[in-house]
Amino acid sequence: MDAMMLLGDEALAQGALDAGISGFYAYPGTPSTEIMEYAQRVKQAEGIHRTWSSNEKTAVESAIGMSYAGKRTMAMMKHVGLNVAADPFMNSAFTGANGGLIITVADDPSMHSSQNEQDSRFYGKFAMIPVLEPANQQECYDMAFYGFELSEKYHVPVLLRLTTRLSHSRAGVIRRNPLPQNALKKPDDLFQFMLLPAIARKKYLHLIDLQNDFVAEAESSPFNSFQLQAKDHSRGIICTGLAYNYLNEVFQGSEIPYPVVKISQYPLPVKQLHALYDSCASLLILEEGMPLVEEQLKGLAFQGSKPIHGRLDGTIPRAGELNPNKVAVALGLPDTFGQEIPEIVTGRPPALCIGCPHSDSYLALNEAVKEYGRGHVFSDIGCYTLGFMPPYNAINSCVDMGASITMAKGAADSGLFPAIAVIGDSTFSHSGLTGLLDCIFDKSNVVIVILDNSTTGMTGGQDYTAAGKLESICEGLGVEKEHIRVFVPFKKNFDEMVAIYKEEIAYKGVSVVIPRRECVQILKRKHKLEA
Amino acid sequence: MKKDIILSGVGGQGILTIATILGTAALKRGMNLKQAEVHGMSQRGGDVQSHLRLSDEPIWSDLISLGGADMILSVEPMEALRYLPYLKSDGWIISNSTPFKNIPNYPDEEAVYAQIRKINNHVLLDADSIAKEIKASRSMNIVVLGAAISHLGFSAAEIEAAITEIFSRKGEAIVEANLKALQAGIAAGK
Numbered sequence: 001m002d003a004m005m006l007l008g009d010e011a012l013a014q015g016a017l018d019a020g021i022s023g024f025y026a027y028p029g030t031p032s033t034e035i036m037e038y039a040q041r042v043k044q045a046e047g048i049h050r051t052w053s054s055n056e057k058t059a060v061e062s063a064i065g066m067s068y069a070g071k072r073t074m075a076m077m078k079h080v081g082l083n084v085a086a087d088p089f090m091n092s093a094f095t096g097a098n099g100g101l102i103i104t105v106a107d108d109p110s111m112h113s114s115q116n117e118q119d120s121r122f123y124g125k126f127a128m129i130p131v132l133e134p135a136n137q138q139e140c141y142d143m144a145f146y147g148f149e150l151s152e153k154y155h156v157p158v159l160l161r162l163t164t165r166l167s168h169s170r171a172g173v174i175r176r177n178p179l180p181q182n183a184l185k186k187p188d189d190l191f192q193f194m195l196l197p198a199i200a201r202k203k204y205l206h207l208i209d210l211q212n213d214f215v216a217e218a219e220s221s222p223f224n225s226f227q228l229q230a231k232d233h234s235r236g237i238i239c240t241g242l243a244y245n246y247l248n249e250v251f252q253g254s255e256i257p258y259p260v261v262k263i264s265q266y267p268l269p270v271k272q273l274h275a276l277y278d279s280c281a282s283l284l285i286l287e288e289g290m291p292l293v294e295e296q297l298k299g300l301a302f303q304g305s306k307p308i309h310g311r312l313d314g315t316i317p318r319a320g321e322l323n324p325n326k327v328a329v330a331l332g333l334p335d336t337f338g339q340e341i342p343e344i345v346t347g348r349p350p351a352l353c354i355g356c357p358h359s360d361s362y363l364a365l366n367e368a369v370k371e372y373g374r375g376h377v378f379s380d381i382g383c384y385t386l387g388f389m390p391p392y393n394a395i396n397s398c399v400d401m402g403a404s405i406t407m408a409k410g411a412a413d414s415g416l417f418p419a420i421a422v423i424g425d426s427t428f429s430h431s432g433l434t435g436l437l438d439c440i441f442d443k444s445n446v447v448i449v450i451l452d453n454s455t456t457g458m459t460g461g462q463d464y465t466a467a468g469k470l471e472s473i474c475e476g477l478g479v480e481k482e483h484i485r486v487f488v489p490f491k492k493n494f495d496e497m498v499a500i501y502k503e504e505i506a507y508k509g510v511s512v513v514i515p516r517r518e519c520v521q522i523l524k525r526k527h528k529l530e531a
Numbered sequence: 532m533k534k535d536i537i538l539s540g541v542g543g544q545g546i547l548t549i550a551t552i553l554g555t556a557a558l559k560r561g562m563n564l565k566q567a568e569v570h571g572m573s574q575r576g577g578d579v580q581s582h583l584r585l586s587d588e589p590i591w592s593d594l595i596s597l598g599g600a601d602m603i604l605s606v607e608p609m610e611a612l613r614y615l616p617y618l619k620s621d622g623w624i625i626s627n628s629t630p631f632k633n634i635p636n637y638p639d640e641e642a643v644y645a646q647i648r649k650i651n652n653h654v655l656l657d658a659d660s661i662a663k664e665i666k667a668s669r670s671m672n673i674v675v676l677g678a679a680i681s682h683l684g685f686s687a688a689e690i691e692a693a694i695t696e697i698f699s700r701k702g703e704a705i706v707e708a709n710l711k712a713l714q715a716g717i718a719a720g721k
Contacts, residue, residue, distance in 0.1 A: 005554065005564065030572070031570060031571065112569065112571060113570070165567055165593050166593065168567060168568045168570050169565055169593035170564070170567075170568070171564060171565045171566075171590075171593075172564065245591040245592045248592075249592035253591070323592075323594050323596070324592050324594065324596040324599075325596055325597045328596075336597055336599060337598045337616055338597060338600070338618040338622070339616065340616065344639070344643065344646065345612045345613050345638070346637065346638060348577055348578040348609075348634055350542070350573050350575040350576055350577035351577070351633060352575070353575060383575065458572065458575070
């Protein structure tokens with residue numbers, strides 16, 4: 001078969017399809033979005049579940065349900081999405097899997113498009129399950145097969161960790177012959193997914209028992225490599241995932257003089273790491289993300305005296321993604337650099353698009369709250385977070401999906417007035433409903449602005465589960481009908497918009513204001529299709 | 532052959548199309564390819580870049596090293612300068628001269644051009660105007676590509692084949708417009 005040019009995300013999706021997956025479950029989030037988009041685009045996935053979930057928690061739970069029924073399935077999310085899904089994720093380690101279950105998490109070191117750079121491998125360790133970390137697009141593809149097999153062999157979920165530079169980089173991928181889907185098959189043990197304490201205690205002991213097997217799997221994994229003999233044992237090198245590429249890049253394909261261990265499957269391959277530590281005078285640890293391996297090794301070697309270099313001692317900068325230059329410097333090799341950026345070059349931060357409905361909504365909101373000064377608007381995660389930038393300077397917080405509503409509530413409970421939440425329609429669908437219910441329960445004095453551009457904008461325009469139902473959802477949850485206000489955010493409606501905001505700020509209770517106008521990017525795309 | 536290329540511009544200006552065309556031409560030669568893209572927040576009018584690596588040998592890193600790029604191919608002049616730390620001492624800058632001003636403090640254009648002209652190997656062309664003249668205003672990016680290909684070791688015929696393959700599903704008129712843009716770019720780049 002000819003190689004297909006695929007993003008890491010796409011290679012994983014294609015691998016899962018060829019490995020007989022029956023359902024993908026996900027909520028969009030950079031850099032993971034393209035996994036589902038690929039599944040939605042290709043003909044091969046017809047008849048396989050591939051619609052978006054409300055959020056990452058519902059996605060993981062649905063995937064656990066599909067695994068229960070014996071089918072191969074995958075839930076996909078960005079790193080912070082795993083925080084949302086942490087409850088089902090952690091407990092899935094106890095229930096285990098029936099059909100192959102892969103939880104794919106795409107991390108974003110250097111925070112290209114995220115609010116933090118947490119490293120999902122820690123979640124895998126926390127949950128005590130195997131973790132796979134591909135180093136290239138071909139491994140993304142192959143690990144779908146391998147991950148499902150591993151999951152079914154031990155009846156455990158497997159965490160597959162991607163990072164931005166692999167998710168969003170393209171390279172050639174060779175496919176294998178596709179496998180059929182699993183047949184529908186309930187678990188042999190009908191107590192398996194029953195986490196009552198008495199059963200859960202047994203489950204935990206079983207999971208603990210499996211740890212040695214997981215280590216043995218990592219020690220013999222086809223994705224880990226162990227070059228334990230080399231010319232120069234003054235230094236041993238441990239690379240995880242993508243770091244292995246940067247190491248090879250620095251040596252330009254010539255032989256690396258030091259022993260090298262490449263880790264793409266966890267838990268740590270303890271036997272080989274002991275051998276490496278014993279045979280080398282020092283260790284250098286290169287990992288894309290937080291110092292997970294480094295901390296564990298320093299623990300293992302607590303009795304020892306050999307230096308272990310990595311992110312903890314600053315040999316590699318503590319924050320931010322790796323690149324070939326950082327690796328070269330860590331090895332004491334010459335660094336390369338072109339020329340300094342001329343001083344005249346100015347920053348070009350992302351901005352709301354020209355004609356974006358959010359810009360009109362924000363200009364009117366600014367006018368409506370002017371008399372109270374700044375510091376009253378809690379916002380959320382999406383395109384509208386760019387309302388923080390000048391000329392709007394309209395919002396004062398961005399923490400996690402849904403936090404706008406509940407932070408406004410907490411501030412209102414403390415007596416802050418006005419307390420205003422600004423949340424996108426898709427974000428509201430993801431995590432806004434329960435917060436709104438809290439506000440209604442307490443009759444909190446808040447104004448909740450649901451910016452409805454009728455899409456999930458920041459990730460490129462995906463549909464979402466509450467589309468077309470915002471007013472009826474709010475009314476059903478208990479917002480009074482006369483305090484659900486909808487307008488069309490256009491410059492010409494400025495006075496009307498300001499008046500509506502002011503009226504609802506004046507109302508002592510829960511108000512929902514919905515500025516509704518379609519995303520200009522989606523509109524453009526539709527026009528292109530028609531043209 | 533081994534070429535490491537930084538493609539740069541502003542979100543929405545079409546650098547990924549350039550990458551796809553060069554990538555397709557490279558694959559037809561049987562070369563290896565890696566192409567790192569930027570998705571997400573910066574696509575909203577922010578600066579974007581793509582690392583395109585083509586080689587007859589296996590390619591390891593998805594990212595180009597600082598000081599390792601053979602070329603900065605930019606559809607916006609100030610954005611070309613942003614990636615100078617990546618450019619080899621004998622590397623090329625091929626850049627559109629039409630600024631994309633979506634920020635209030637865009638520098639003086641002549642000062643930007645002066646910085647680009649300091650690089651020995653540079654081609655600065657008004658790709659927006661060239662594209663408009665030949666009535667292919669949406670193919671500005673292909674004009675810039677045209678000015679670059681001889682410095683990348685590709686023939687016009689190879690790139691034409693790639694353009695035809697990639698745009699064919701959008702209809703003959705679009706293919707023709709892009710082929711014309713390529714030729715105009717090649718002429719301007721000489």
